[in-house]
Amino acid sequence: MIYMRGQARDYDNWAKLTGDDAWNWDQSLRDFMAHEDHYKLDGGADPATGDNSRFSDLHGSGGEWRIEKQRLRWDVLDSFADAAVQNGISKTDDFNSGDNAGVGYFDVNQRSGWRWNTSKAFLRPAKSRPNLTIWTQAQVEKLTLARGDDGALRCTGARVNRDGQTVTASANKEVILSAGAINSPQILQLSGIGPAATLRAHGIDVAKDAPVGLNLQDHLQIRAVYKVAGTKTLNKLAAKSVWQSQNRRGIPVQTLWPHEHVTQPAGCFHPALTPAAPMPTLNTTSNPSASRRLAIRCMTSPRSPSASAT
Numbered sequence: 001m002i003y004m005r006g007q008a009r010d011y012d013n014w015a016k017l018t019g020d021d022a023w024n025w026d027q028s029l030r031d032f033m034a035h036e037d038h039y040k041l042d043g044g045a046d047p048a049t050g051d052n053s054r055f056s057d058l059h060g061s062g063g064e065w066r067i068e069k070q071r072l073r074w075d076v077l078d079s080f081a082d083a084a085v086q087n088g089i090s091k092t093d094d095f096n097s098g099d100n101a102g103v104g105y106f107d108v109n110q111r112s113g114w115r116w117n118t119s120k121a122f123l124r125p126a127k128s129r130p131n132l133t134i135w136t137q138a139q140v141e142k143l144t145l146a147r148g149d150d151g152a153l154r155c156t157g158a159r160v161n162r163d164g165q166t167v168t169a170s171a172n173k174e175v176i177l178s179a180g181a182i183n184s185p186q187i188l189q190l191s192g193i194g195p196a197a198t199l200r201a202h203g204i205d206v207a208k209d210a211p212v213g214l215n216l217q218d219h220l221q222i223r224a225v226y227k228v229a230g231t232k233t234l235n236k237l238a239a240k241s242v243w244q245s246q247n248r249r250g251i252p253v254q255t256l257w258p259h260e261h262v263t264q265p266a267g268c269f270h271p272a273l274t275p276a277a278p279m280p281t282l283n284t285t286s287n288p289s290a291s292r293r294l295a296i297r298c299m300t301s302p303r304s305p306s307a308s309a310t
């Protein structure tokens, strides 16, 4: 639920690697802004300053993708941020400017405190359109490929297992493959696009010898858990209280967890110290709770210079 774009140099690097300028930061920023509905532009201006000149260069308003400020703060997280500042990391109130260096509370995909996901934002409003058909319980087995007169390989559709039946969906214009970091490369490999030796070892005809599936970067984390005293933690509160809250119809409900709580409400992006890095390569996030103890949990994730996720 944290709203986090990548760093500008990641997009520029993808444009360089693919030779396609559509990936560069300036073009991607236009796409981000086109679908954003950013709280800092509610009412046309940043509520803190009345000025939207800075954010309107970076954020959009009126789009499907709602971005809100978290509706919580914790003393222990403010202390975490102060400690980061003491160690040379500047405060930031926007991690999504193309340079996510800094420390602060993350912005989130919520609407009035409730999680706002891609299904609610993009799919539900579009699902009754006559030109959209959604198949669930359907598994893509492979892409269908054909060579044009010029010899170039084109994707023409997908072979899908639907309710135990194999059906082929054909495309008039284009196919977008978005099956996630593991399954997209797997489907490409099953379709014959991948390292030739790997495909042959699995009896798959090679349509294109390509390094698909060779550069998976995981989101490794080191968890450090500290017991703290003299301050509130979520563990302490959850141990003896229930949250009074309201559901979306305004009816009071009690929960053991404040429903607006984000797993890692605050954090920072910073360069690794050894070896010294010129740009943020580490993401440290902080949470006023621990699964087993009363503690503040800090998680530090090593980030490759070319990775862009949270």
Ligand SMILES: Cc1cc2nc3c(=O)[nH]c(=O)nc-3n(C[C@H](O)[C@H](O)[C@H](O)COP(=O)(O)OP(=O)(O)OC[C@H]3O[C@@H](n4cnc5c(N)ncnc54)[C@H](O)[C@@H]3O)c2cc1C
Residues within 6 Å of the ligand: 001, 002, 003, 004, 138, 139, 140, 141, 178, 179, 180, 181, 183, 184, 187, 309, 310
């Ligand atoms: C625990 C966790 C927390 C995260 N928190 C955040 C966060 O706070 N903020 C953030 O920005 N990102 C977060 N991420 C990362 C974010 O979830 C991913 O970057 C994002 O979901 C990737 O979207 P995607 O559409 O590329 O792939 P996915 O969301 O993985 O979607 C792929 C879809 O394809 C379907 N699929 C796969 N194979 C097939 C097949 N053969 N046939 C048919 N369908 C198939 C899958 O079922 C899935 O629905 C988090 C990830 C995790 C795991």
